Amino acid sequence: MRNPAPSAGAVLLLIDLQRAIDHPSWGERNNPAAETQVGRLLAHWRSRNWPVWHVRHDSTEPGSHYRPGQAGHEFKASNVPLPDEPVIAKRTNNAFIGTGLEDRLRAAGHSTLVVAGVITNNSVEATVRMAGNLGFDTYLVADGCFTFARTDWNGTPRSADDVHAMSLANLDHEYCTVVTTDALLGNGQPQ
Template structure:
């Protein structure tokens, strides 16, 4: 796999909110370690890193601004010069200026990671693909939680995660692993 010059590492919603017990059991216990490795590699190469933060407008949300859950997790703390995109929907492009900023900086390849796979990661990836960005999603640097379907069946987090990645693979993005990217 060959990444072009200046691929953007787009880290979505990796905030303390995901550690709240209300979310339940998360898949991918290696999320933070893989994110740390990717972030280190991107910074070593001088490649662009964009952080996306969810600022929920819902009362009682673990992502609400001003609460502990709105803070970035320590493993992905932004550094000076790394853009922070603040959003209030699941889509990092909607109402944020992200598309314009990427285009103005000549950035056309996105490597997407973060949470929640079937929520903000999937919504942002679909939009990125539709907007014409060359898009990769890092399977082992994304994570989600279990979910009940409309028939009442419970799906564990790993199943939800893999179904979401299957939705994205091919049409909207190429699914990759941390190891594949670290070989670049």
């Protein structure tokens, strides 16, 4: 098993943490403390001047809360990018598709990613799979992500916790190493 504490050069990559994700139409979510964990990660990275990159979904769907110009398009107050933190605009569920993310990361000399954000089984999973396939050393912060309840292909309701857990299981040890915030931060003690 790899070290659960990536090096200081690791990029904290935050995916789609925008106000749209709080719209009630999404339904029941898991991990209500995810934003708190992301805040801990941000504080840790920023206090050390480590790289923080943000991914913003720019939907082209007319009714989407993620569409530019909608209130939901804005970043959540808990994770507004600082002026020197790159913002990657995407239009698909994969932060690498059509964004230049891979080229920008490689040009900056980054090979390790620590990923948190939403939705675990959608944009997070798609981005982490691609990162792993592209050879990035990738860590997914389980308690820094969340998702929503779904009904599976044969009509069985699945809780948000079940959907989240299955997505993490799909990724762990093949595309990334799944970790917790405490593991990354040394059980909450600054490293």
